[in-house]
Structures are given as C-alpha cells and as structure tokens.
Amino acid sequence: MRNKPTAEFIAGLPKAELHVHHVGSASPRIVAELAARHEGSTPVPTDPARLAEFFTFRDFAHFIQVYVAVVDLIRTPDDLWALIHGVGGDLAAQHVRYAELTVTPYTHLLNGFAPDQFCEVIEDARRRVEADYGTVLRWCFDIPGELGVPAADATLDISLKQRPEGLISFGLGGPEAGIDRSLFAPHFAQAIAAGLHSVPHAGETTGADTVWHAIRELGAERIGHGIFSAEDPELMAYLAEHAIPLEVCPTSNVRTRAVASYADHPLPQLVEAGVPVTINSDDPPMFGTDLSREYGVAAELLGLDEEGVKDVARAAVRASFMPDKSALLAEIDAYGSDA
Numbered sequence: 001m002r003n004k005p006t007a008e009f010i011a012g013l014p015k016a017e018l019h020v021h022h023v024g025s026a027s028p029r030i031v032a033e034l035a036a037r038h039e040g041s042t043p044v045p046t047d048p049a050r051l052a053e054f055f056t057f058r059d060f061a062h063f064i065q066v067y068v069a070v071v072d073l074i075r076t077p078d079d080l081w082a083l084i085h086g087v088g089g090d091l092a093a094q095h096v097r098y099a100e101l102t103v104t105p106y107t108h109l110l111n112g113f114a115p116d117q118f119c120e121v122i123e124d125a126r127r128r129v130e131a132d133y134g135t136v137l138r139w140c141f142d143i144p145g146e147l148g149v150p151a152a153d154a155t156l157d158i159s160l161k162q163r164p165e166g167l168i169s170f171g172l173g174g175p176e177a178g179i180d181r182s183l184f185a186p187h188f189a190q191a192i193a194a195g196l197h198s199v200p201h202a203g204e205t206t207g208a209d210t211v212w213h214a215i216r217e218l219g220a221e222r223i224g225h226g227i228f229s230a231e232d233p234e235l236m237a238y239l240a241e242h243a244i245p246l247e248v249c250p251t252s253n254v255r256t257r258a259v260a261s262y263a264d265h266p267l268p269q270l271v272e273a274g275v276p277v278t279i280n281s282d283d284p285p286m287f288g289t290d291l292s293r294e295y296g297v298a299a300e301l302l303g304l305d306e307e308g309v310k311d312v313a314r315a316a317v318r319a320s321f322m323p324d325k326s327a328l329l330a331e332i333d334a335y336g337s338d339a
Contacts, residue, residue, distance in 0.1 A: 003305040003306040003307070004299075004305060004306075005295075005296075005299050005304065005305065005306045005308075005309045007292070007296060009306055009309070009336065010292050010295045010296055010299070010309060011094065011095070011292045012095055012335070013095060013292075013295070013309065013310065013313055013332070013335055013336075014095050014097050014313065014328060014331045014332050014335060015094065015095055015096045015097065015291055015292075015295075015313050015316065016096065016097060016098040016099065016313070016316040016317045016320050016322070016328065017091065017096050017098075017099040017100070017280055017281065017291050017316070018099075018100050018222070018247050018278050018280055018316055018319060018320055019100075019102070019224055019225075019247035019249055019278070019280035019281075019282055020091075020099060020100075020101055020102065020280060020281055020282060020283075020284070020291075021101070021102045021103075021104075021173075021282065021283050022083065022084060022087055022101045022102065022103050022122075023067065023070055023071050023074065023083065023104075023283075024067060024070070024282065024283025024284070024285075024286050025087040025090065025091075025101070025281075025283065025284055025285065026070065026083050026086065026087060026285060027086060027087075027090055027285050028048035028051045028052075028285055029048055029086075030082065030083060030086040030087075031044060031048075031051060031070060031073070031285070032045065032046050032047060032048040032051065033082070034073040034074070034079055034082070034083070035073060037073075037079065038073055038075065042069065042072060042073060043069055044069050044070060044073060051285075052288065054066065055285070055286045055287070055288070057255060057256055057257070058257075059256070059257050060175065060205050060256045060257065060258065061175065063255075063256045063286075064146070064174065064175060066286070067283070067286070068107075070286075071104075071107045071108075071111075072111065074108060074111060075111055075112065077113075077117065077121045080108070080113070080118070080121045080122065080125070081121050081124065081125045083125075084101075084121075084122055084125035084126065084129065084137075085125050085128055085129055085132075087101070088125070088126075088128075088129030088130075088132070088133055088135050088137060089129070089132070089133055090290075091133075091135050091137075091291075092129075092133035092134065092135040094290055094291050094292050096135055096291060097134070097135060097136065097328050097331070098135070098136045098138075098317075098320060098322055098328060099135065099136070099137055099138070100137075100138045100139070100140055100168065100169065100199075100320065100321065101137055101138070101139060101140065102140045102142050102171055102173065102224075103122065103139050103140065103141055103142070104141075104142050104143075104144050104155075104173065105118055105141055105154070105155055105158045105159075106143070106144055106147065106151040106154045106155050107144060109154060109158070115157070115158045115161070115162050116162060118158070119158070119162040119164040122139065122164065122166070123164050123165060123166060126139075126166050136322075137166060138166050138167070138168045138169075138321065139164065139166045139167045139168065139169075140167075140168070140169040140170065140171045140199055141155055141158065141159045141167060141169075141170060141171070142155070142170070142171030142172055142173045142200075142201075143155045143171070143172045143173070143174075143184055143187065144173060144174045145172055145173065145174040145175065145176070145179045145181065145184070146174040146175050146179060147174070148183070149183055149184075152183070152184050152187045153187070155170075155187070156170075156187045156190055156191060159191060159194075159196065160190070160191070160194055163194075167196070168196065168197060168321045169196055169197035169198070169199045169321060170187075170188060170191035170192070170196040170197070170198060170199070171198075171199045171200055171201065171224065172184055172188075172200035172201055172202075172214075172218065173200075173201045173224070174201075175205070176201070176202065176203075176204060176205050176206040176210055177205060177206055181200075181202075181210070181213055181214075181217070181218070182213070182217055184218065185217045185218060188200070188217075188218040188219055189219070192219050197221050197222075197321050198218055198219045198220050198221050199220065199221065199222045199223075199224060199247075200214045200218050200220055200223070200224060201223075201224035201225055202214035202220070202223050202224065202225070202226055203223065203225055203226040203227060203228040203229050204224065204225035204226070204227065204228075204253070204258055205228075205256070205258050206228065207228050207231055207232075208228055208229055208231045208232035208235045210228075211223055211226050211228070211229050211232075211235060211239075212232075212235060215238075215244065220244065221244065222244065222245045222246070222247060222278075222319060223239075223244060223245070223246050223247065224247050225246065225247060225248065225249060225252075225253070225258075226239075226246035226247070226248070227246070227248060227253060227258070227259070227265070227266050227267070227270070228266070229246065229266075229270065229275065230266035230269045230270055230273075233273070236270065236273040236274075236275050237273070237274075239275045239276070240273060240274035240275050240276070243276055244276065245276040245277065245278055245315070245319040246270065246275060246276070246277050246278070247278050247280050247319075248267055248270070248277045248278065248279055248280065248298075249279075249280045249281060249282035249294065250262060250265050250267060250279070250294060250297045250298065250301070251281070251282075251287045251288070251289040251293070251294060251297060252281070252282035252283065252287050252289075253265060255286075255287040255288070262297060262300075262301060265301060267298065267301050267302065268301055268302055271302060276315065276319060277315065278312075278315050278316040278319050279291075279294050279295055279297075279298045279312050279315075279316070280294065280316075281293075281294050295309055295312055295313075298312055299312075306336060310332055310333075310335065310336075313332045314329060314332055317329055317332070
C-alpha cells in the first residue's frame with residue numbers, strides 16, 4: 001500500500017472526537033487516584049496496574065456494572081474537576097483539537113451534586129482545559145435509559161434550566177435491550193425545540209430497528225454507534241441519502257462483545273454502502289485504547305493510506321457541531337505536506 005499510515009503519523013494528526021464519555025475517558029492514573037480517595041467504599045482498584053483486569057468485560061451488562069462503579073468515584077466537586085481536566089489533557093496529548101464529551105448528569109445528581117453546582121464545576125474545568133491545552137470541549141447531556149423517565153425528566157431539566165455554555169446536544173445511553181425508548185421522545189422533542197442537537201445511542205447492541213426509532217422518534221442528527229444498521233440495506237441507504245453520520249467505536253464494540261472480533265466488525269460494509277461514519281474511542285482506558293489507536297484499527301479494516309486517514313479526521317470535523325470548521329479542516333489538510 002502506498003503511504004501506509006504509521007502510528008506516528010496517526011498520533012500527530014489533528015483530530016476531533018465525537019463519541020467519548022467523560023467518566024469512561026478517565027485514565028488509569030485518574031481512576032486509581034479517585035479510588036484511593038474513597039478506599040474502602042468502592043470495588044475499583046487503587047492500583048493502576050490492576051485496572052486492566054477490572055476493565056475486562058464479560059458482556060455489555062457487565063460493562064455497565066463496572067462503569068457505574070467508576071461513576072460512583074465522582075463524589076465531590078474536586079473529583080469531578082480533576083476528572084474533566086485530566087481527560088482534557090489526555091485528549092490534547094493525542095492532538096485532539098475538539099471533543100464532544102458525553103456527560104450523564106443524572107448519575108452525578110444521585111451522588112449528591114446540585115444541578116447548578118454540577119454545571120459550574122464542569123464549565124470551570126472545560127474553560128481551564130482550553131486555556132491549558134488548547135483543546136475545545138463541548139457537552140452532550142445524555143439520559144441513562146435504564147433509569148427511566150425520572151432520569152429523563154432530570155436530564156432535560158438540567159439541560160434547559162441550567163443550559164451551560166458548553167452544552168450543545170442531548171443524548172440517550174445505557175442498555176438498549178428491554179428499554180422502551182419511545183418513553184423519551186417527548187424529552188428529545190423539547191430539547192430539539194430548545195436548540196440542542198439530537199445524538200442518541202442506537203444500534204450498538206440491538207438491531208436496525210433501534211436506529212430507525214432514533215431517527216423517526218428522537219430526531220437523531222447523528223447516531224451513537226449504529227453499527228447494526230448494516231443489517232438493513234434500506235436503513236444504510238437512508239443514512240447515506242440523508243447524511244446521518246454514525247459514531248463508530250470499533251474497539252468498544254469488540255470489548256463489550258457487541259461484535260466477536262475486528263474481522264467481524266461491520267465498519268467496511270457501512271463505508272461501502274456510503275454511510276457517513278466517524279471513528280471514536282467511547283470509553284478508551286476501559287477498553288485499552290485511545291483515539292489514535294482507533295484510527296489505526298479503522299485504517300487496517302478499511303485499507304487506508306495516509307490520505308485516507310486524513311479523510312477520517314475530516315469526516316469527524318464535518319459531522320461535528322463546531323460552528324466554524326474551516327480552521328481545523330485546514331490544519332488537517334496541511335498535516336504531513338512537508339513530509
């Protein structure tokens with residue numbers, strides 16, 4: 001292959017990340033430090049070396065169980081601020097210039113945060129990340145679907161009443177199977193009416209019907225994961241025609257056992273069908289990955305050269321909700337031109 005991208009080329013490439021969870025992005029160092037603060041009241045290991053074993057998931061349900069245990073470490077404003085600032089530094093180290101972080105406010109409200117306090121802390125940390133590292137962070141507030149309408153009510157309430165400056169989108173996460181997602185259609189309608197973008201998870205562990213539902217009932221502008229759209233040619237044609245991007249996270253899908261292996265991942269099928277896709281890391285330390293590694297995985301699955309990898313970066317910028325995309329696109333265009 002001509003100009004096969006090296007790890008160094010991918011690492012230095014300017015990037016945008018559109019599907020990454022703030023708690024799931026905490027590095028082993030940050031998670032271990034938070035666990036040490038609350039030692040004796042958490043199952044999370046305080047030794048970073050033991051976290052790889054802790055983050056070995058039997059299935060998607062076990063992943064959610066472990067994720068909730070890490071969420072429970074965020075008990076004070078200092079915990080939350082340290083998490084966001086640390087995540088911002090880790091993104092900047094990968095040359096991520098812009099990231100839309102998925103945040104689940106309801107779980108933090110259950111941990112004792114007041115809505116105004118929660119928003120004040122994340123906004124202060126967001127501004128400090130931009131000042132310290134130059135990386136721009138924006139928020140997607142998402143509903144933990146397994147906690148039902150009360151969680152949706154609270155998520156909508158904090159989104160509309162607090163409306164932090166960095167908030168740009170409204171999402172839906174958690175397990176897909178067994179959750180009546182039509183319950184959340186009124187919440188999405190109100191969020192969209194208030195000017196927030198709709199970015200629900202769908203088609204991660206369930207079939208194409210969930211993606212259709214996200215489009216038809218939740219007004220989805222992008223789909224979190226959406227990989228099982230590949231089961232439905234009509235759906236793939238619709239996504240392509242209407243330019244609805246999927247936020248694809250290959251290693252996440254393998255590690256949660258949504259797909260059996262990289263070889264079984266439907267990313268090539270989606271791309272071949274013309275579906276817009278972006279490459280993302282989801283919960284990178286939990287899955288032993290980062291965004292640069294995910295670009296490498298995509299390059300292997302799709303047979304990309306250096307220009308193809310740059311196209312992956314461009315796709316993320318174009319699918320983002322950045323108001324001005326020209327500067328980052330120009331930086332990507334110029335990258336490697338003097339090599």
